[in-house]
Amino acid sequence: MIELIEVTKLYKGQMVPAVDNLSLKVEKGETCVFVGSSGCGKSTTLRMINRMIEPSSGTILIDNKAVKENDPDKLRMSIGYVIQQIGLLPHRTVAENISIVPRLHGWPKEKIKQRVDQLLNLIGLDPEVTRNKYPSQLSGGQMQRVGVARAMAVDPPIMLMDEPFGAVDPIARNYLQDEFLRLQQVMKKTICFVTHDINEAIKMGDKIAIFDQGKLVQYGTPQEILSKPANDFVSDFIGYDRVVKKLSLFQVKVLTRRQRCFLSESELTNLWQKIKDEEAEVCFLVDADGHSTGFVTREELARQVTTSVDTESLEKIRQIALSRREAFVRDTTLLRDALSLMLELDTEYLGVWESGKLAGMITLGDIRKHSCGKGGE
Ligand SMILES: Nc1ncnc2c1ncn2[C@@H]1O[C@H](COP(=O)(O)OP(=O)(O)OP(=O)(O)O)[C@@H](O)[C@H]1O
Ligand SMILES: [Mg+2]
Numbered sequence: 001m002i003e004l005i006e007v008t009k010l011y012k013g014q015m016v017p018a019v020d021n022l023s024l025k026v027e028k029g030e031t032c033v034f035v036g037s038s039g040c041g042k043s044t045t046l047r048m049i050n051r052m053i054e055p056s057s058g059t060i061l062i063d064n065k066a067v068k069e070n071d072p073d074k075l076r077m078s079i080g081y082v083i084q085q086i087g088l089l090p091h092r093t094v095a096e097n098i099s100i101v102p103r104l105h106g107w108p109k110e111k112i113k114q115r116v117d118q119l120l121n122l123i124g125l126d127p128e129v130t131r132n133k134y135p136s137q138l139s140g141g142q143m144q145r146v147g148v149a150r151a152m153a154v155d156p157p158i159m160l161m162d163e164p165f166g167a168v169d170p171i172a173r174n175y176l177q178d179e180f181l182r183l184q185q186v187m188k189k190t191i192c193f194v195t196h197d198i199n200e201a202i203k204m205g206d207k208i209a210i211f212d213q214g215k216l217v218q219y220g221t222p223q224e225i226l227s228k229p230a231n232d233f234v235s236d237f238i239g240y241d242r243v244v245k246k247l248s249l250f251q252v253k254v255l256t257r258r259q260r261c262f263l264s265e266s267e268l269t270n271l272w273q274k275i276k277d278e279e280a281e282v283c284f285l286v287d288a289d290g291h292s293t294g295f296v297t298r299e300e301l302a303r304q305v306t307t308s309v310d311t312e313s314l315e316k317i318r319q320i321a322l323s324r325r326e327a328f329v330r331d332t333t334l335l336r337d338a339l340s341l342m343l344e345l346d347t348e349y350l351g352v353w354e355s356g357k358l359a360g361m362i363t364l365g366d367i368r369k370h371s372c373g374k375g376g377e
Helices: 042-049 072-077 094-098 100-104 109-122 140-152 170-187 198-204 222-227 232-238 242-247 265-277 298-304 311-322 335-345 364-371
Strands: 002-009 019-026 031-035 057-062 079-082 158-162 190-195 207-212 215-220 262-264 282-286 292-297 328-330 349-354 357-363
Touching: 002 042, 019 042, 019 190, 019 215, 031 042, 031 198, 042 057, 042 158, 042 190, 072 079, 079 140, 094 100, 094 109, 094 140, 100 109, 109 140, 140 158, 140 170, 170 198, 190 198, 198 222, 198 242, 207 222, 207 232, 215 222, 215 232, 222 232, 222 242, 232 242, 242 335, 242 364, 262 265, 265 282, 265 298, 265 311, 282 311, 282 349, 282 357, 292 298, 292 311, 292 349, 292 357, 298 311, 328 335, 335 349, 335 364, 357 364
Parallel strands: 031 190, 031 207, 079 158, 158 190, 262 282, 328 349
Antiparallel strands: 002 019, 002 057, 207 215, 282 292, 349 357
């Protein structure tokens, strides 16, 4: 656990503090993302935690022990640090750069070699190709990955990551974020992660700390921050698409209306009866091979079939159902992406797959209610 208590940093010769009376707690195993405009004090805060910089006043605790009571070198060896400007040593190979801290810890050569290769694989670089290269022979994104590998080398329980994916293109960045999230589910490290990208903060953070000119303006879960921005600065920082961003925090499964009513296409005349008998809101049509070809909702049926089921209305129903061939998502799809698909296909309903089986549907109405706060605050 990392705790900052009324921490202030006033650099020599500066009139205003870079970090101003900052108090914040990062729980064990949590990722806290520091976000804010350039110069708001994110890197300074990070560097005070591992004593690269000493605060002017205030206290920083790690596991309830003041960091200033630790030997700074030992402290830094026990904390992974990804430097904002990557900071690889130019005259050392990739392998040598990654093994700096393991060597300080006195690891045997063979163990270091294995760990280097393991880490290179982990960050998506081929050890054979990369390990003996020099930083100047790498792209900015590759250097950045090596910087992350170096910070993870001795598997430290705490990681300080200063814009670790800032220099990679959006596709590689997305991939690295996903990989890192996947790893973190297992590693459960305590992480302070700096970014100036609010989307990255929302994706990576258990908690988000929003800074403005050295001051903490809001601290909370992504959901809290998106639901109740503390002030205009935070609202502006989040952007106009606050509601859509909030939808990126939830998966379809939170809104799935569970229904498993099926009918083969050839039995379409029985649709009304079937939906009534099973008290279903939706019925999936299946072809001769048992594959779903679309679906129709009870509401749509009620609209089409007023008095009797004639051929014309049956055909309309069939057309509605078949127009939904593509209208399916997985239960793990983000609500934001489900909404996007609804808009693209011009439908208010999507079928939901769960572990390879049809589980039910999700409706536009439910997404709308959810985004307005229900279930989200
Ligand atoms: N060594 C230093 N001496 C004097 N002022 C400094 C020093 N380092 C940083 N500052 C100032 O402190 C403030 C905070 O800097 P810091 O590097 O913490 O910002 P940041 O939020 O990390 O910004 P960025 O997003 O650009 O990396 C800035 O105004 C900066 O100019
Ligand atoms: Mg910085």
